[in-house]
Amino acid sequence: MIECPHCEFPLDPGRASTCPKCGETVLGAVSRGLLEVDVAHAGETWDVAREKIVKAMNEALLNGHSGLKIIHGWGATTGRSVLSGLAVALLRGFATRYGGRLSPDRQNPGAHILWLNR
Numbered sequence: 001m002i003e004c005p006h007c008e009f010p011l012d013p014g015r016a017s018t019c020p021k022c023g024e025t026v027l028g029a030v031s032r033g034l035l036e037v038d039v040a041h042a043g044e045t046w047d048v049a050r051e052k053i054v055k056a057m058n059e060a061l062l063n064g065h066s067g068l069k070i071i072h073g074w075g076a077t078t079g080r081s082v083l084s085g086l087a088v089a090l091l092r093g094f095a096t097r098y099g100g101r102l103s104p105d106r107q108n109p110g111a112h113i114l115w116l117n118r
């Protein structure tokens with residue numbers, strides 16, 4: 001759930017493009033590039049990483065980013081494989097829910113990009 005930046009009315013990010021309470025445009029008001037978030041290189045636990053991804057997803061939707069890039073690590077070192085798999089699963093869920101498209105980052109095997117359709 002996200003909030004209207006103008007009046008803090010709770011919004012469904014999958015549906016609302018204008019706030020039903022104050023009528024302001026809330027989603028995709030400004031067109032921006034890719035929002036990039038690293039959730040793997042500060043020793044994050046899955047709980048912390050998950051929170052970062054959810055927050056970034058809300059921000060990407062609210063601010064009209066063209067997509068969300070999550071750097072989740074390579075999955076080769078201890079513990080990271082778990083985080084990487086969970087991050088991809090979470091992003092895949094977002095892709096289904098918000099109508100986006102998830103693809104691996106060609107430049108970075110430790111990252112995925114969720115492209116948001118607008």
Ligand SMILES: [Zn+2]
Nearest residue numbers: 004007019022
């Ligand atoms: Zn509002």
